[in-house]
Amino acid sequence: MKKWFYLLIMVLTFSLLASCGTSNSESKSDEEKKEVLVMGTSADYAPFEYIDTAKGSDIIGIDVDIAKAITERLGYELEIQDMDFNGLIPALQSNKVDFVLAGMSVTPERKESVDFSDVYYSAKHMIVSKADSGIQTVEDLEGKTVGVQLASVQEEKANEIAETINVTVENRNRISEVIQEIKSGRFDAAIIEDSVAKGYLEKDADLQGFVIEEENAEENGYAIAFPKGSELTEKFNEELQKMKESGELEEILVKWFDGE
Template sequence: MKKLTMLFLMLVATLMIGLTACGAGEDDALPNVDDTSGDEPAENTDGETDETDQDADSDAEDNILEMATSPDYPPFESLDVNGEFVGFDIELAKLIAEELGMELEIRDMKFDGLIGALQAERVDMVLSGMSATENRRQNVDFSNEYHSSGEMFVTRKDEPMTDLADLEGKTVGVQLGTIQEEGAKAIQEDYEFELKALDDAQMLVQELITNRVDVIYLDKQVAKGFIEVQDLAGFDDPTDASPGMAVAFPKGSALVEDVNAALDSIIDSGKLAELEAEFLSEE
């Protein structure tokens, strides 16, 4: 009996030692809950850098001059074979940006969307052969006028027209949102003809060549280019009522005064005359 008791006590003692050893091992494996160094938020060493980057980005954006144009109106604006913007207005915009010490970015838009882009302030300005009409002045601001060339009716050589009376009963093509669209509607008050408006000047020329319209109504300088290239005919608009072209801005834009000063400098330096000789010369 004593032997059994002794064996029992020894077994109990052995179990107690084993349990103690196991308990100590588990405690050693637990993390030190008093050590919170791993939970401390890291020092924000990037704070100043982020703010600096944001300031740099803001400065870069402030130095960008975003311009919209409808590049279907040579020689004022068009795309070359490489898809690059070219033309009188494009080069003038580059000179304006240079005068302002800004980087020019150009966006391609349909002409009838240009005013809306300014109203929504998606761009800083528009150079796109745009006439500074009183109707447009209700929605945007304009710079001083930089060019005026008048309007012209363009026809096929096999069906020439010489005056407004020849428009009677015909279909006249115009570009949407242009001064020519407004002018044609005014002429309709005295002469009966159908008006067909499209959003691209080059499409208008194709409509004329393929006999889908009888005549198209364009800026005189643009019309002369198409007449020469496409072997067409035409006559001047005798009403001569359209205002000159100007740079357009969102209402209240601070750029108007600066761009007017830039235009004055470009005119005084003779650079505008050089552009006119390069792009708008009749020779």
């Protein structure tokens, strides 16, 4: 009887060990899975990041293509979180996202809070208004209400203009809201990044726009933002440089500005 009892104990022991071996194998498999990097963005900024509801619910655009290319090269999985633009830097600071790609301009103020990659695109400011507004120059904004996206470099530009002429500056969370305020008559005009503004002008004949010519336009360059001291900054810069040298970055820009 004891012999059968010992045999039973041995069978159970081997079964337990085999089970542990399977568990370890599964754990190893989990460890081999790619690490996920979370990208923060504000998906209202076509062609950089937006949702084409006619094609689905995914966020698409220039910045998404850049993020996918770099994270794939570095061996990461990419997760994208959509939020209001003014919440992006706080999200970096609180480690809710690993990096931000959102048509974000490099400014001295932002550099105090986050680290930036090299510039991947240089933007221009465009003043948008109704086609019959009579606004053709910056000086024509005298006495007008100008809309901007909250926490954007265009808000800084509007405040700069307001120091020289009488302009009331108001902000909204999203570009689409700013455009709607123009159409409803609550804003006389808005300052929007030119490639984004052109997308709205092409769709709406009731709107017009002109680019603000500036001597230091390169200061409006877009870059990828990271938490202070992030090891990702250097890694992303290396891949970004490779994309510039190979022409892949230019292909992405042409795809979205001219192709789509």
